[in-house]
Amino acid sequence: MAAITLNGIRKSYGPHTVVENLSIDVNRGEFLTLLGPSGCGKSTILRMIAGLDSPTDGGILFDGQRVNDVDPARRNVAMVFQSYALYPHMTVRQNLEYPLRKRGVPKARRAGLVDDVAAILRIGPLLERRSSQLSGGQQQRVALGRAMIRDPAVFLFDEPLSNLDATLRAHMRAEIIRLHLRLGKTMVYVTHDQIEAMTMSTRIAVLDGGRLLQLGTPDEVYARPATRFVAGFVGTPRMNFIPGALVQGDAGCVFRADGLTLDVPVPSLAPSGRQVVAGIRPQDLLPAEGGLPGRVTLLESTGQEVLVTAALGSQEVVMRLEDANGLRVGDTVGLAPRPGKLHLFDAESGERVGP
Ligand SMILES: Nc1ncnc2c1ncn2[C@@H]1O[C@H](COP(=O)(O)OP(=O)(O)O)[C@@H](O)[C@H]1O
Ligand SMILES: [Mg+2]
Structure with a gap:
């Protein structure tokens, strides 16, 4: 040794x-x-x-x-x-x-x-x-x-x-x-x-x-x-990445996705107008009323789980669910990250900026 x-x-x-x-x-x-x-x-x-x-x-x-x-x-x-x-x-x-x-x-x-x-x-x-x-x-x-x-x-x-x-x-x-x-x-x-x-x-x-x-x-x-x-590189299916910015919301710092109107609160960060990319693992992206509006484009079931691909603005994200719960291609579904499971990276350098 x-x-x-x-x-x-x-x-x-x-x-x-x-x-x-x-x-x-x-x-x-x-x-x-x-x-x-x-x-x-x-x-x-x-x-x-x-x-x-x-x-x-x-x-x-x-x-x-x-x-x-x-x-x-x-x-x-x-x-x-x-x-x-x-x-x-x-x-x-x-x-x-x-x-x-x-x-x-x-x-x-x-x-x-x-x-x-x-x-x-x-x-x-x-x-x-x-x-x-x-x-x-x-x-x-x-x-x-x-x-x-x-x-x-x-x-x-x-x-x-x-x-x-x-x-x-x-x-x-x-x-x-x-x-x-x-x-x-x-x-x-x-x-x-x-x-x-x-x-x-x-x-x-x-x-x-x-x-x-x-x-x-x-x-x-x-x-x-x-x-x-x-x-x-680590994790399958791959983490979803959503470009946006950190801005000051009514109740503190929020992540505002590019071209989308909904803000995701980011409690621990000071807002800076900084351009960032939010990362959310497929199992940490959940259907939620009032969430980011995604349009379902693909359903892939393995028997034990379902991968739901949805178009969010100009890009696609993947949700990993135990059950499709009646979702069908063409449906619109609200998407929200599981609390505390949003990763933020600097848009330019790729370095983690929080949380
Ligand atoms: N003897 C060598 N001469 C010149 N370039 C080399 C030599 N060995 C490796 N490289 C280069 O070094 C880089 C890293 O190679 P390598 O260590 O084999 O990568 P990995 O094992 O991660 O695939 C590659 O760009 C490769 O082309
Ligand atoms: Mg090698």
Whole structure:
């Protein structure tokens, strides 16, 4: 187990800066996820932690010791990739043993460690099969086993579940969470999938364009997204965004939506005439008499819930309801945010301005 510190990391390839001024403290035993869209620098950051790449600027520390110049092999990290990177001509046992053989671990000890790992990952029956004969999920398990077997201080995962189908992905997600609970090792997990990030992590670092936008627990990131980008990236269906302004109403500050006549009270903010974008999650938008007037354009039922799309002024918003309550396409419905569930972002910078 090790604590990892990224201290003012910058990474540039020629003139292109792909990671900028990144500082994160990964606590000992933590499961920290780097979440962001493709190309935002996640793999680059992971490779720098592993030592496969070096930062242009800034320090990487393991337990307070600078490791910028320490060889990957001496950092005691194990990496699991999206491509399983198993040796196809070797059996599962040989694949698992490989990192031990390279380190000259004696045969009897190797066999014991293989048995332990196989028991934890429930791959005992597969040990004598060639890895090329395994399904994707089985191969990913073996790849996990190979990472575990030499008891590294840090596990690094680069989108390890991306090649699996949805059912298997959910299953392996749970498997990795259990593994973290069991081993208690420091794990840094890279994904573009916000569901994985939300369900697995102790904390999430949300990134875009090589910059850290927010670092927090899944609950914090979900409940108080620091920017409009984070708000839109985390949560399905996606948060609704309604442009407008903060103005002085009769009884204090209100959010006034662009082109709509209704004001939504915003108790805690001083009015400023500031241009803002209000964010409301679909489950926090409710039918309400006298609410913002929406015209229903689409109803999508999954059996357990209904997504109602409504045109609000010039744009569409989505409401997530347990029951359509007789709503039909073409109806006009009043829409109001659940009290306290309106997020406000600066229209220009996208920074959260309240509440
Ligand atoms: N070796 C490299 N040379 C030049 N540009 C690179 C190199 N590796 C990555 N990049 C660029 O850095 C950015 C971040 O890439 P990457 O870390 O792979 O993103 P992610 O893993 O989030 O999809 C991308 O724009 C990518 O094209
Ligand atoms: Mg990547």
